[in-house]
Every structure is written in C-alpha cells, then in structure tokens.
Amino acid sequence: MDKNDHRDAVRREAFAAPVFLIDGSSYLYRAYFAIRQDLTTRSGFPTKAVLGVTNMLWKVLREKDPAYVAVAWDAKGPTFRHGIYPDYKVNRPAMPDDLQLQVPRVREVVEALGLPQLEVPGYEADDIIATLVERLRDHPVLVVSGDKDLQQLLGPRVTLWDPMKDEVLDLEALRRRTGLDPERLRDVMALSGDTSDNIPGVPGVGPKTALRLIREFGSLDRLLERVDEIPQKGLREKIRAAAGDLPLWRRLVTLATDVPVPGEVEAYRRRPPDTERLRALFQELGFTRLLREMVPDQRIDEAAYEVVRDEAALRDWAERARRAELLTLDTETTSEIPMQARLVGISLCITPPAAAYIPVAHDGAGPQLSLERVIEALGPVLADPDVPKLGQNIKYDRIVLARHGVELRGIAGDTMVASYLLDPSRRRHNLNDLAQEFLGHTMTTFKEVTAGQTGRPDFRKVPVEKAAAYACEDAHATALVHERLVPRLKEHGLWELYREIEVPLIEVLARMEMAGILVDAEGLDRLADEFAERLAALEQDIHRAAGTPFNVNSPRQLSEILFDRLKLPKGKKTRKRTAASTDVEVLTELAERHELPALVLAYRNLAKLRSTYVEGLRRMIHPETGRVHTSFNQTVTATGRLSSSEPNLQNIPVRTEEGRRIRALFRAAPGHVLLSADYSQIDLRVLAHYSGDAALLAAFRAGADIHRRTAAEIFDVHPDLVTPEMRRVAKTVNFGIIYGMSAYGLAKELRVPQKEAQGFIDRYFARYPGVRRYMEETVAAAREKGYVTTLLGRRRYIPDIGARVRSVREFAERTAINAPIQGTAADIIKLAMLRVDEALRASASRAAMLLQVHDELVLEVPAAEAAAVARVVKERMESVMELAVPLVVGIGTGPDWAAIEKNG
16 A cells, blocks of 8 residues: 555544544634634624634534544643643743633534533643543544644544644554654653743753654663763753653653543534524624525425416405515516616515515416506505515615506515614625525525526526526515514614614605706716817826826836836835835825826826716616616615715715816706705714814804814914915814824825824814813723714624724724714714605605715705705704704705805
C-alpha cells in the first residue's frame, strides 16, 4: 500500500469511529482568534467565537454523523497542575471580555445540538479526553482537536482529526513523522517546554532539538542517565542544570486519566437536536446560513392549495375572503414594474394552509375565469376597508390592482416592512430570506417556475397547476411569516410605529407612485444635445491640459497621464491595489495643483447627469401617462428615511446649474402649479430637542438663523458682522457635529488646517455643552443596549459599538449619535405625509402629493387651490409632532420644480 492509499484508508477508518471526543475549549479560542472581523448581532452581542465553534460542530455532525459524542471544556479556576506547580499558566492573559460573554451561548448551541458536554473542576479538557480514551478503549475513538498535546493519546484505535485544517493523524503517521511512540512525546514536551503554559523546559532547547535527543536516547530518563554522552558542551550543561525540574515538567504535560466522568459509552450517545431552540438561537445570533441549512420546522404543505376555475369556487372564496380576520394576497403579473404590469392571477390565503390561486390570463391553460368576472366577484371584498389585507410588498399589489380597476383598501400589514422595522440594517427583506429564517422553508423561485422557457420569462406561459403551487406558496408563507413577526414587533416596542405610520404610509406611497410627475420630454432631448456638446468641449480641454489625447473614461489611462506624464503626487490605490486611484477624493485634492483633475471632475459629473437623469428620464416616461413614476422605498435606508429608485430623485443636485436645469424639466400639468413644502433645518431642531441645550433651544425659539448664530460664537464676532464665508463654515460645523465629524474630516471639508478645525469644534462645544452631553450619553446607552431609538421608538442597531478596531468603533459611535436624529426626522416627514394626505382627502381637494425628497414634499395643485392648500400643508406639517423647539416649514409654488421660491 503506497502512502496515499494508506492515508485514505486511515481517513475512512477514523471517520467510521463511533465515538468522537471534541476539544471544545481549544476550538473556542481558535475560532475567536481565527476570525479577524468583529462579528456581532444587530444588538451588538459578539458572535465570532460562537459562529466558529458552531460551524466546526455543524461540519462534524453533518459530514461524519457520529453515533457518540462528548464535548470537553476546561474548568474555571485552578487545576490539579496548579497544586504541584503554582506558576502553571501564570503568564497566560485572561480570557478577553467579549469571548467570555460568548461562552454561555456556545454551551447553549452545543446543548441544543444534542451533544453531551463535560466539565470537571480541577481538570482541563485534554484530561477529560485522555480519561475517556482510556475508559472507552474497547471502542474506536476519533479525537477532534488541533492541539498537539493530544497526540500523546494516539493508539491502534485512537486517531486525531483537526476539522479546521481537515488533517488526520494516526499512530503510524506519528511514528513516521517523529520516530517515536506517543508516550515519548511527553519527554519531548518536557525538554522543550511550553511558553503558553509557563512550563520552562530546558532553556535554549526547542522542539526539534528535544525530538532529536529523545529519538537518540530513547527516553527522558535514559537521557538524564547518560547526559555526559551529549557531545555539545553547552547543551549538556543546560540539561544537567535542568535535570532536577524535568520530571516535574513531564508530569505537567502528561494528561490525567483519572478524571471522574462516566466510563460507559452510552453516556455519550447523541440526542436528537432541539430544532426549535437551535432556530431561535440562530435567529438571535444572526446565523442566516445555518438557518437555511436547518431541516424545516414548519413545512409548506401544498395539499390544501386550490385552483379556482369556475363560478362556484370563485363565489366560495370571495365569501370566505369577506369573513377573513386577515386576508393575505399576492398578484402574479407580467412585469416587476407595477405601472407596466398586467395581471395574470391572484392568490389568496385566509387561514393557513388553505390557499387558492385564481388564474385569469394564462396561455392555453384550459378553463379559467375572465378578469372581468374575477374583479366583479372579488373587487368589493378587496375594496372593503373592514377586511384587513396582508402582503409581502403589498404596495406593488395595490398599484397593479388599481390599474385593473380594483381599489385595494384595508391594508393592515406587510411582511417586508415588518422585517425592515425589526432590523433596518439587514440587506434584504425578500420573502425567500424571511421564509428561510422564520419558517426554515426554501421558497420556489420565479426562475424555477419559469424554467424551460425561451427568451424573456413570462408567467403567462407557466402551466396553471405549477403557477398555483408557486403563487399559493407565496401567500401561505407570507401569512406564516407575519405570525412570527408580529410578536417580535410588539416585544421590541415597534408595533405602534408599524401600525400607525409604516403600514398606513403604504397606501399614500402607492397613490404618489401612480400619480407620477410630468416631465418635459422635448426639454430632455434639448438638454441631452446641449450636454453632449459640453462634454465634447470638455474632452478637448482635457486633452489640451493633458498634452495628449486619451480615453477620458479609462481610469487606467487617466492614472498614467496624471502620475506618469504630469508627475502629480499619488494618493491611495484602487481597491484591487493595482494602480493609483483616480476617484473623486483624489481628483479633488489634485485639482489644487493642476487644471486637469478639475476638468475631469466636471466631465464626470456632467456625464453622470446626462446618462442618469437626462437620457434615463427620457426612457422612464410612461407611454400611457406621459409622466415619470418613481418608486418610493420604505425598506432600504437604515435611518428610516424613504429612498426613491427608477429614477432616484434624491441625487439630483440642488445647487448646481446643471441640477437646476434638470429640475426645471419636472413640471406641473396645465392649470396646476407645483407646491414644495420643506422642513427648515429639521435635523438641527431634533438635535436641539434631544440635547436640551439652552443656547440651541433659545436660538430656535427666537427664530434666529442658527448658522449665523453659531458663526458668531465660534468666530467670536457680533452676528451682524458674520460674513457669508463664516456662515458657510458654521453650517458645515453644525451638520458635521450631527454626523460625528472629526477634526480631520472637518479640516478636509473646509480645507483648513486640522488644528483650526479642532478649534471650531472646541468652541462649538463650549457654546453648546448640551450637545456634547447628548453625544456622550447616547454612545453610552448604545454600548449598554446595543441599539438607539428615535422619539417614536424606531430602532437602529449598533453592532460595532464595542469593536476592538478603533476606526470601526468610532464609526459605530458616530452612527449611534446620528441615528436618533435622522431617524426622528424620518418619522416626522412620514407623519407629515400621512397628515397632509388625510387633510387633502377630507377636503376633497384635487391636489396630489407627488414626491418626497429628503425633507421636502412636492405636490401638484390646481392653481386656484394653491393658497388654500399651502395653508393646510404648512399647518399640518408644523404641528405633526411637538418638540422642544418649533418645526418650521418653507412653502413655495411654481410652474416647475426649479422655479419654486420658498417663503417661511
């Protein structure tokens, strides 16, 4: 048998061993130090050691499926070795605090996995394993550890496996590697010592020398008897000097085999895992991959699904829907864009698992009811506000149904929004991820259900029975996930925010998206041509400044021009570290040295505006409405603010000429005006409320220009003497404080020396000490609880608040300071949208909200109603929440978005 065949045979025999003895303490430390990133839950609890150990155990159980397992742990406090040598491990540092916190959770996971655990006072995990190897000598044993000390246990029926390296070591391999039997390894360790355990050994004798000596003399005892035969004088004298201590060192490294633990193999039989407890732990710890790999604890049974093909079944389901305590629904359509989608079918779930699919537009599907008949039967139920409705991203269904003549009223819940409220930093809130996490179920994907189609997937081509299973599963899973989310919302104090703000807002956003905003298509074409001409001119200027033509859009070529040809100083490198970076930050710094970087910045900005907004908006004009219908997203930003997409209206520049030209193309319909209502300095007003700072409160209550007031303070001048530049600096400081900007960051922003920037910050805090107090108290509270909240209870988890890496920790601290302010501002604007919408509908006004951008609402108002609507909007927005300072809203009207002039 060659070496490879022997190795494979050893692995097969090792993994066939029925008894696995796992060195838990060793893997606890290895996992902690192997994972460099600080991993935490959303509440800030550290998890990397728990994850590392769990992954290792998961690998062992899933791949090897042992019948008997024991996980051994070091006991707290001194061991028997301290009794014979008080300095044993005296230099070993204490367990890190964040690791200590994780130990109980690791033990909980092991218990939930059904694995027996052993910890005996006075002994280490290695001693427990050695004792079990001795007592279970009639059974093949696999020791699971990377600790070399355990190699002394190898024998004919004992093998060592390190799953982290996937290395297997048996008796023959040890003899081949060392030339020694396992028991002689203690002699080697006694000679070489162990610094981590504070076992001195022989000074100057390392593992290689110790191994050579024991191989040559056969044992430590014979070495001491024949020490005079060592040819090297220095080595001979060292061993002779240490001879009296070497038996003690050997005793310390020898593993005990008399630990009081059960010696019967049945004591270590694996129990069935507690899947409910495991699922709860994995959810709490954020182990989403492990959740996906778990066996489902709640399978989705398709047996109760029904396809509605005839009048009788339709009437039955319509009546059942009318009586539902909560009606879950989902639409199947032809497009992901609701304003373009055509209805293919509707699925309903009333009491899980009973669900139905109503096909209306499948190709060649056999009997199916007409869309008109389905709307006639279901429309009144869907429009009844007394029948509560639930969905996953139900705003989409609301818009699709409205475009087919059905008003969906009574929206009572949305699993996507509920998931977002529970963890706003989570990347995705799609139904598949939620079903995996909360149900242990993997959803059928759209790709799977349309598999086999050629060209663009089309749900109309999916066979009805297959479509029904897919659609009913969506509604069924949504209902089950909602059942899991509701108790969590209530437990975390988020239920009122969910029910009173986020869910009602869905209806408002749906109407805004359907309304859209008129865009001047011909103006877009003219602006596209103009921008193209300006880009061509800029390209010529760039080539002139560079002294040679090159591809302006190539970062590599630009880097060569800047740093090789023009010899400008290099800054940071690209992400792949293959070249000097030419990003915005680098070009902005270089623009002070040469005109080329400034020209490139201008080119890039104009090119982005042209492609994203000028050409992009042209493509997004709806063929039926002539308007652009952006999507407002409730579940994207971690702060609670809305975002918009397709197109993103948040990023159109406000202060540049190009940005104003683009905004001017967003216009009111004939006979109407655009009305803009914008909160004035809302973040700073919320800061004043939170901080309770006397000077800040007084300034806002007096209606002062807060930036001018701050400038007067930090520059120590009378307010009347504040220059525009001073005010600009003060404005940057005011907002920089909210975002936790450091002196370094402020210096870069203002382009002043860091010492001067620090002076601005110091004088700011001297004038507004309440702000510093708020910042310190907020960070302390985040460190204690792991999260911060807004005035309405919206949570933002700060997982890195206790990170060991300073830069990571400081970023988390800045987030903790800013999140309550931005989050409360987000709550205020959302409340304002609800109150304004409520007022407009109550008055039967023909005005409509169209946009929400940052702290601004944009409405389209009949010109004759403009003054009256302005008064209502201003009153509702300014009274929406009572703060310690007044909310102030600027109102303005105009024929287009750029022409609006605000007044207080």
